[in-house]
Amino acid sequence: MPFTILKKQELVPTLHRMDIAAPRVAEKAMPGQFVILRIDECGERIPLTIADFDAADGTVTLIFQEIGKTTCQLASLGAGDSIADLAGPLGCASTIEKFGTVVCVGGGVGIAPIFPIARGLMEAGNKVISIIGARSADILFWEERMKEASSELYVTTDDGTKGHHGFVTDIVQNVIESGEQVDRVIAIGPPVMMRAVAGVTKPFGIKTVVSLNPIMVDGTGMCGACRVLVGGVTKFACVDGPEFDAHEVDFTLLMSRLAMYLPEEREALDYKAAEDPAV
Amino acid sequence: MKIKTESKPEKRSKMAKQSPSKRRSNFEEVALGYNRYEAVAEANRCLNCKKPPCIEGCPVGVDIPRFIRQIAEEDFDSAVLTLKSTNSLPAICGRVCPQETQCEAVCVLGKGGKGDPIAIGGLERFVADYEMEEGVTIPDLPSPTGRRVAVVGAGPAGLTAAAELAKIGHSVTVFESLHAAGGVLVYGIPEFRLPKSIVAAEVDFIRRLGVDMRMNSVIGKIGTVDELLRDYDAVFLGTGAGLPSFLGIDGENLNGVYSANEFLTRVNLMKAYLFPEFDTPVKKGRRTIVVGGGNVAMDSARCALRLGAGEVTIVYRRGEDELPARAEEVLNAKEEGIIFRLLTNPIRILGDGNNWVTGMECVNMELCEPDESGRCRPVPVPDTEHIIPADVVVIAIGTSPNPLVSMTTPDLEIAGYGTIVADETGATSKPGVFAGGDIVTGSATVISAMGAGKVAAKAIDEYVRGLSGYENLLNIT
Numbered sequence: 149m150p151f152t153i154l155k156k157q158e159l160v161p162t163l164h165r166m167d168i169a170a171p172r173v174a175e176k177a178m179p180g181q182f183v184i185l186r187i188d189e190c191g192e193r194i195p196l197t198i199a200d201f202d203a204a205d206g207t208v209t210l211i212f213q214e215i216g217k218t219t220c221q222l223a224s225l226g227a228g229d230s231i232a233d234l235a236g237p238l239g240c241a242s243t244i245e246k247f248g249t250v251v252c253v254g255g256g257v258g259i260a261p262i263f264p265i266a267r268g269l270m271e272a273g274n275k276v277i278s279i280i281g282a283r284s285a286d287i288l289f290w291e292e293r294m295k296e297a298s299s300e301l302y303v304t305t306d307d308g309t310k311g312h313h314g315f316v317t318d319i320v321q322n323v324i325e326s327g328e329q330v331d332r333v334i335a336i337g338p339p340v341m342m343r344a345v346a347g348v349t350k351p352f353g354i355k356t357v358v359s360l361n362p363i364m365v366d367g368t369g370m371c372g373a374c375r376v377l378v379g380g381v382t383k384f385a386c387v388d389g390p391e392f393d394a395h396e397v398d399f400t401l402l403m404s405r406l407a408m409y410l411p412e413e414r415e416a417l418d419y420k421a422a423e424d425p426a427v
Numbered sequence: 428m429k430i431k432t433e434s435k436p437e438k439r440s441k442m443a444k445q446s447p448s449k450r451r452s453n454f455e456e457v458a459l460g461y462n463r464y465e466a467v468a469e470a471n472r473c474l475n476c477k478k479p480p481c482i483e484g485c486p487v488g489v490d491i492p493r494f495i496r497q498i499a500e501e502d503f504d505s506a507v508l509t510l511k512s513t514n515s516l517p518a519i520c521g522r523v524c525p526q527e528t529q530c531e532a533v534c535v536l537g538k539g540g541k542g543d544p545i546a547i548g549g550l551e552r553f554v555a556d557y558e559m560e561e562g563v564t565i566p567d568l569p570s571p572t573g574r575r576v577a578v579v580g581a582g583p584a585g586l587t588a589a590a591e592l593a594k595i596g597h598s599v600t601v602f603e604s605l606h607a608a609g610g611v612l613v614y615g616i617p618e619f620r621l622p623k624s625i626v627a628a629e630v631d632f633i634r635r636l637g638v639d640m641r642m643n644s645v646i647g648k649i650g651t652v653d654e655l656l657r658d659y660d661a662v663f664l665g666t667g668a669g670l671p672s673f674l675g676i677d678g679e680n681l682n683g684v685y686s687a688n689e690f691l692t693r694v695n696l697m698k699a700y701l702f703p704e705f706d707t708p709v710k711k712g713r714r715t716i717v718v719g720g721g722n723v724a725m726d727s728a729r730c731a732l733r734l735g736a737g738e739v740t741i742v743y744r745r746g747e748d749e750l751p752a753r754a755e756e757v758l759n760a761k762e763e764g765i766i767f768r769l770l771t772n773p774i775r776i777l778g779d780g781n782n783w784v785t786g787m788e789c790v791n792m793e794l795c796e797p798d799e800s801g802r803c804r805p806v807p808v809p810d811t812e813h814i815i816p817a818d819v820v821v822i823a824i825g826t827s828p829n830p831l832v833s834m835t836t837p838d839l840e841i842a843g844y845g846t847i848v849a850d851e852t853g854a855t856s857k858p859g860v861f862a863g864g865d866i867v868t869g870s871a872t873v874i875s876a877m878g879a880g881k882v883a884a885k886a887i888d889e890y891v892r893g894l895s896g897y898e899n900l901l902n903i904t
């Protein structure tokens with residue numbers, strides 16, 4: 149049974165929001181979980197985080213960046229279209245408890261998955277200090293939503309077009325050094341950003357959690373494509389994660405595994421361009 | 428016109444195959460099946476034994492002499508009915524059953540090495556393919572019983588249980604985590620051994636029995652077994668043994684190292700051999716090493732070859748006689764040019780500075796006294812370490828049960844290795860919950876999983892009939 153797209157919106161250039169009718173998934177979804185979707189019979193299975201969900205409406209919200217064949221094709225679809233498959237909610241939910249003060253860091257498209265976690269942590273009675281960053285102001289999104297889901301919100305841009313001119317890690321460092329008692333840090337974004345955040349919090353011994361995004365196929369623990377090294381032990385991110393202790397993660401391995409199909413990804417895009425010059 | 432055979436030949440009718448040089452570069456079926464003349468000739472060799480041992484060799488007890496006689500009489504329609512009365516997936520079993528250790532192993536014609544046993548599998552395939560060509564007929568279904576059964580997993584065990592229960596009139600819903608039904612039949616066993624159109628046709632048949640198939644439904648995530656028990660009178664678990672094992676040696680996380688499950692899933696379920704027409708990529712190695720000696724290893728090696736690897740090597744730590752794969756598939760692999768490095772064990776996988784696999788260090792082994800399993804325990808031969816170059820490595824050393832269901836069903840009794848404990852009827856420690864197939868036995872065979880699904884369907888039927896209110900339900904409908 150296909151899954152219907154109810155709403156589609158380009159939040160900022162090449163970054164899209166899509167609301168999809170998936171009542172069973174919406175009913176069970178928890179912050180931190182993801183879905184695996186496949187657009188059509190020829191499609192690849194790709195994981196996307198559940199950025200929001202509404203059990204009453206039976207919808208899940210996905211935010212995705214156009215970076216390759218599948219995400220570009222997804223971006224070409226609109227309200228009323230449908231996709232063949234959507235499985236979820238997958239992965240373990242974020243641990244949402246009253247920790248005290250939690251710093252939530254979202255970088256780039258990582259702002260989307262950090263949002264339901266920040267909101268959940270607020271509802272659980274934490275002080276939530278959120279830091280969101282992007283390369284530039286024109287590709288920053290969900291600032292308002294994040295403001296509502298946080299006690300304090302900081303914005304950074306690499307080029308200084310908005311907020312702090314620099315990286316999210318600068319603010320993490322500042323917050324910690326300001327004397328604020330930080331009980332937990334959660335960081336979601338590009339692997340380089342997550343590694344940098346882990347580097348900042350480690351000397352202070354602050355428990356830091358990151359959400360890893362290795363290449364996946366089934367998302368149910370059946371293939372091992374998503375294996376990551378955490379504390380020297382191989383884990384399957386789709387069932388054991390996607391969240392792990394940032395100080396234990398082997399980011400170098402993660403990054404090199406993410407680059408495994410670069411030539412094939414280019415080939416897929418070229419093939420698509422040749423087939424459908426409009427895209 | 429009847430086809431005449433003079434005397435009973437000792438040699439079986441040969442089944443045509445694609446030539447090795449041709450098939451090593453395509454994914455089309457290797458064995459081409461009997462035509463009706465070959466089938467009838469082969470059927471005519473059967474002695475129609477009074478006490479046929481072959482039936483006992485079949486885990487589901489197919490009435491072998493009867494369907495073979497019907498082929499000999501060219502009454503193929505009756506042969507279909509005979510087969511289908513005990514085996515709901517004959518087109519699949521005819522192709523992938525390890526007949527040489529089951530039905531054909533005990534055929535009297537093969538005894539004493541005098542002649543060839545009847546090609547029971549080949550004949551079974553012939554009948555099933557005949558039916559598919561003629562158009563499958565859906566049996567008349569009894570009126571609904573009003574009882575609802577949930578089946579988790581659409582592999583051979585779950586599909587068989589679902590079909591049997593639907594034929595009785597129970598309302599059946601199948602929950603499958605992947606986007607396609609078939610289990611290992613669609614994600615593991617390659618197209619050239621079992622065309623996916625055949626699995627799809629069998630699945631379609633089960634759908635037409637009224638079974639509601641829900642894909643993309645991961646039980647343990649979208650709902651637990653306890654939640655299913657609120658909506659259904661009974662639950663059958665056929666979730667298989669899908670968790671891949673790794674060797675635990677250095678270098679296993681290098682780029683280019685796959686579990687057989689991932690490699691085969693990319694190639695078969697996701698059709699990576701048709702990339703970029705299909706979106707999912709797979710690394711086409713120039714030199715591929717496959718570690719293991721079972722069906723899964725043979726399938727991986729033969730897929731790698733068809734993807735275009737110039738050199739494919741199977742590394743297996745025991746000897747030729749210990750290879751657990753089907754004899755026919757080992758032969759096929761050899762004909763296709765797969766290199767077998769037997770009595771060889773991996774020590775570590777080597778990589779370059781960019782985290783890419785470059786080869787594997789191995790050591791020669793020799794067999795010593797048999798271990799608990801009765802097989803000879805291999806031990807390393809000192810000073811025989813050597814390196815086999817490779818750019819793709821596939822680890823095919825086995826799988827263990829998928830834990831998602833057991834993890835979320837605390838009161839389900841689990842044995843060592845994570846299998847679900849079930850009695851001979853499939854009943855588990857949890858009332859109303861039944862299980863069968865690889866999830867109970869660990870990796871086994873298609874036909875044994877089907878057998879378990881069938882036995883459990885019977886037990887489930889008795890169970891739901893025994894539930895209070897059953898007679899009332901019957902009166903309403």
Ligand SMILES: Cc1cc2nc3c(=O)[nH]c(=O)nc-3n(C[C@H](O)[C@H](O)[C@H](O)COP(=O)(O)OP(=O)(O)OC[C@H]3O[C@@H](n4cnc5c(N)ncnc54)[C@H](O)[C@@H]3O)c2cc1C
Pocket residue numbers: 182192193194195196197198211212213214215216217218219220257260261360361362363364365390406407409410413414
């Ligand atoms: C748990 C998880 C949650 C994710 N959540 C989001 C999200 O909310 N929004 C978002 O924009 N992206 C998310 N991603 C990343 C997203 O899955 C990839 O961007 C997408 O698969 C790219 O596919 P493509 O065909 O467009 O690009 P490709 O050209 O195929 O790949 C581009 C890059 O994406 C990565 N990638 C490729 N295939 C896969 C795959 N099957 N699984 C994972 N990564 C892959 C690789 O690093 C690759 O280099 C998530 C990934 C994971 C594992």
Ligand SMILES: Cc1cc2nc3c(=O)[nH]c(=O)nc-3n(C[C@H](O)[C@H](O)[C@H](O)COP(=O)(O)OP(=O)(O)OC[C@H]3O[C@@H](n4cnc5c(N)ncnc54)[C@H](O)[C@@H]3O)c2cc1C
Pocket residue numbers: 523524525579580581582583584585602603604605608609610611612615616644645646647665666667668669691722723726753829831832863864865866870871872873874876
């Ligand atoms: C590559 C390969 C080759 C083989 N070759 C042969 C052969 O030639 N002959 C032979 O007889 N046997 C062969 N086998 C073994 C045979 O395929 C298996 O024994 C058989 O498929 C087991 O059937 P099953 O129904 O128990 O499980 P499976 O076929 O594994 O099916 C289980 C299904 O359950 C689904 N599932 C798992 N967890 C969940 C969940 N939580 N929620 C919903 N669904 C779930 C899975 O996605 C899967 O579709 C082979 C196996 C492999 C891997």
Ligand code: SF4
Pocket residue numbers: 484485486487488489491514520521524525526529530531547548551874
């Ligand atoms: S089902 Fe398998 S074992 Fe039984 S008769 Fe057919 S081929 Fe032989």
Ligand code: SF4
Pocket residue numbers: 472473474475476479480481482491492495533534535536545547
């Ligand atoms: S044992 Fe062989 S010869 Fe005898 S009935 Fe069975 S198939 Fe025929």
Ligand code: FES
Pocket residue numbers: 363364365366367368369370371372373374375384385386387
């Ligand atoms: S994606 Fe296959 S095991 Fe995680």
